[in-house]
Amino acid sequence: xxxxxxxxxxxxxxxxxxxxxxxxxxxxxxxxxxxxxxxxxxxxxxxxxxxxxxxxxxxxxxxxxxxxxxxxxxxxxxxxxxxxxxxxxxxxxxxxxxxxxxxxxxxxxxxxxxxxxxxxxxxxxxxxxxxxxxxxxxxxxxxxxxxxxxxxxxxxxxxxxxxxxxxxxxxxxxxxxxxxxxxxxxxxxxxxxxxxxxxxxxxx
Amino acid sequence: xxxxxxxxxxxxxxxxxxxxxxxxxxxxxxxxxxxxxxxxxxxxxxxxxxxxxxxxxxxxxxxxxxxxxxxxxxxxxxxxxxxxxxxxxxxxxxxxxxxxxxxxxxxxxxxxxxxxxxxxxxxxxxxxxxxxxxxxxxxxxxxxxxxxxxxxxxxxxxxxxxxxxxxxxxxxxxxxxxxxxxxxxxxxxxxxxxxxxxxxxxxx
DNA sequence: CCGGTAAATGAATGACTATTCATTATAGAA
DNA sequence: TTCTATAATGAATAGTCATTCATTTACCGG
Numbered sequence: 464x465x466x467x468x469x470x471x472x473x474x475x476x477x478x479x480x481x482x483x484x485x486x487x488x489x490x491x492x493x494x495x496x497x498x499x500x501x502x503x504x505x506x507x508x509x510x511x512x513x514x515x516x517x518x519x520x521x522x523x524x525x526x527x528x529x530x531x532x533x534x535x536x537x538x539x540x541x542x543x544x545x546x547x548x549x550x551x552x553x554x555x556x557x558x559x560x561x562x563x564x565x566x567x568x569x570x571x572x573x574x575x576x577x578x579x580x581x582x583x584x585x586x587x588x589x590x591x592x593x594x595x596x597x598x599x600x601x602x603x604x605x606x607x608x609x610x611x612x613x614x615x616x617x618x619x620x621x622x623x624x625x626x627x628x629x630x631x632x633x634x635x636x637x638x639x640x641x642x643x644x645x646x647x648x649x650x651x652x653x654x655x656x657x658x659x660x661x662x663x664x665x666x667x
Numbered sequence: 668x669x670x671x672x673x674x675x676x677x678x679x680x681x682x683x684x685x686x687x688x689x690x691x692x693x694x695x696x697x698x699x700x701x702x703x704x705x706x707x708x709x710x711x712x713x714x715x716x717x718x719x720x721x722x723x724x725x726x727x728x729x730x731x732x733x734x735x736x737x738x739x740x741x742x743x744x745x746x747x748x749x750x751x752x753x754x755x756x757x758x759x760x761x762x763x764x765x766x767x768x769x770x771x772x773x774x775x776x777x778x779x780x781x782x783x784x785x786x787x788x789x790x791x792x793x794x795x796x797x798x799x800x801x802x803x804x805x806x807x808x809x810x811x812x813x814x815x816x817x818x819x820x821x822x823x824x825x826x827x828x829x830x831x832x833x834x835x836x837x838x839x840x841x842x843x844x845x846x847x848x849x850x851x852x853x854x855x856x857x858x859x860x861x862x863x864x865x866x867x868x869x870x871x
Numbered sequence: 872c873c874g875g876t877a878a879a880t881g882a883a884t885g886a887c888t889a890t891t892c893a894t895t896a897t898a899g900a901a
Numbered sequence: 902t903t904c905t906a907t908a909a910t911g912a913a914t915a916g917t918c919a920t921t922c923a924t925t926t927a928c929c930g931g
Contacts, residue, residue: 498920508880509919510921511878513921612861612865616854626832630831630833634826647823654823656862658861660814702889
């Protein structure tokens with residue numbers, strides 16, 4: 464029986480390299496990291512990396528595949544679980560923060576490298592679109608039910624939500640992940656829903 | 668009289684190299700750009716670059732100095748001109764969008780590289796803080812005057828505003844600067860002030 | 872224990888490119 | 902015109918790494 468057929472050792476090593484790579488990338492940035500460093504961190508030879516990945520870029524691409532599919536499934540679930548649009552919205556934000564808090568290295572790499580290399584654009588783009596769509600659906604539902612305002616520039620709203628959440632995550636990453644990120648969810652949702660204007664003035 | 672004493676040719680070449688560099692960086696990304704490309708774009712020899720800049724990284728650092736000081740002065744002015752906090756807030760956002768729209772290459776480089784290299788962190792950090800402080804001051808003034816809600820998590824508000832504005836700029840950059848960015852200001856300010864919740868529900 | 876296949880190794884290769892510096896051009900002063 | 906100091910040049914250097922591949926190791930069936 465080969466290792467491939469077994470399917471266990473192969474997968475384990477693949478994961479080990481991937482986790483090692485993300486750790487190294489998180490510490491040094493993608494461009495400043497070397498294959499040798501990744502290999503060392505993973506406890507394999509340099510050449511071994513190339514049995515599992517096409518090249519250095521491919522490691523990042525696989526990373527996005529490996530991690531973000533899972534996360535997006537969790538996003539979907541948490542949205543599905545909620546009963547009304549504003550609860551869906553709150554769950555989505557909370558889950559987003561929780562998942563990034565869960566894996567600090569991933570958060571660093573995602574935040575730092577997501578808006579970079581030409582190759583990755585297509586994939587990151589897809590993910591971003593998925594997220595924006597999710598926000599869009601929830602907001603439209605909320606509009607239909609009367610929880611959210613009707614006169615919203617929807618595509619702007621979607622960007623604004625994603626941008627603000629990512630900014631909060633970036634700040635947390637930058638601070639070294641010292642405080643509890645998930646607890647930002649409620650105040651943030653409050654801002655999204657009510658804005659910063661005082662109620663009398665804003666409504667006018 | 669030397670060129671240095673003259674002060675004109677020297678500065679002109681410095682600017683020429685800087686603009687060329689930003690153009691190249693915007694097209695290829697900092698890491699994928701070579702000094703030779705920058706030199707070619709600027710119409711000088713490779714070695715000439717090193718008469719004006721310490722090294723490749725220094726070009727980016729100088730860029731942040733050269734561009735963002737001006738922009739921040741404009742931010743300050745536009746805020747000073749407005750009479751009340753919500754007008755100050757609106758002016759700030761509008762000016763932010765306008766200045767980035769004005770120089771597409773700058774926008775690309777700023778958005779792509781701001782959250783990267785170890786060396787730049789200190790400087791980008793400073794600029795970010797300056798911006799956050801400006802937002803903070805305006806919001807606090809607005810709270811004192813009753814235009815903005817009292818119970819705001821201020822440090823969160825600052826991040827949320829910057830994050831959302833940057834997301835809107837990123838989207839514009841990514842789309843190739845095709846549409847009018849400044850016109851996003853009013854809808855965006857509206858979101859900041861009123862949020863997305865319908866007034867009756869949000870107020871409850 | 873043997874033979875063969877798959878997996879892993881890591882030294883060697885080949886590109887690439889930031890940076891240097893010996894040389895050349897320039898431009899004002901005398 | 903000649904001299905001098907400054908600016909500019911770009912070929913050569915030196916170092917870095919991604920990637921390859923000839924060799925070794927591990928493993929399994931028979």
